[in-house]
Amino acid sequence: MEYLLARGPEKDVNEEILVIGHPPQITELHQKGFKTRALDPDDLKEDISKLGVPFLLITTPKGDTVYAGGYSEKSVQDGSPVRDLEILRGLQGSGGVANFPIFGCAVSRKLQKIVDPFSMKYTGQVKDEL
Numbered sequence: 001m002e003y004l005l006a007r008g009p010e011k012d013v014n015e016e017i018l019v020i021g022h023p024p025q026i027t028e029l030h031q032k033g034f035k036t037r038a039l040d041p042d043d044l045k046e047d048i049s050k051l052g053v054p055f056l057l058i059t060t061p062k063g064d065t066v067y068a069g070g071y072s073e074k075s076v077q078d079g080s081p082v083r084d085l086e087i088l089r090g091l092q093g094s095g096g097v098a099n100f101p102i103f104g105c106a107v108s109r110k111l112q113k114i115v116d117p118f119s120m121k122y123t124g125q126v127k128d129e130l
Helices: 002-007 025-032 084-092 109-115
Strands: 016-020 035-039 056-059 065-069
Touching: 002 025, 016 025, 025 035, 056 084, 065 084
Parallel strands: 016 035
Antiparallel strands: 056 065
């Protein structure tokens, strides 16, 4: 969120920031000009349970997905630069971009069981019913 607040929204791009829960920065993002939507963890459905977060999704104005994945070589917490605008510019120009892995948290029990079947990392951080 700090990165987004520092760069602000892109002109001629419809950016929507989805957050799980209600972090205090969501108001700042909205005030900065971003379209924001808070998702209640209790309302998450199967479609989002296949993802980890954070996650970058770029679609055409018609809704066709042109990029879905991560946006840095390593975890941004480890200092890897955020490449969201680089990915966007590549898609707007040559149409080719590098694919980046998703670094983040599994947001559902189902996904946690897939990525951590022996519960070595995840030990109940999400509700079992998700």
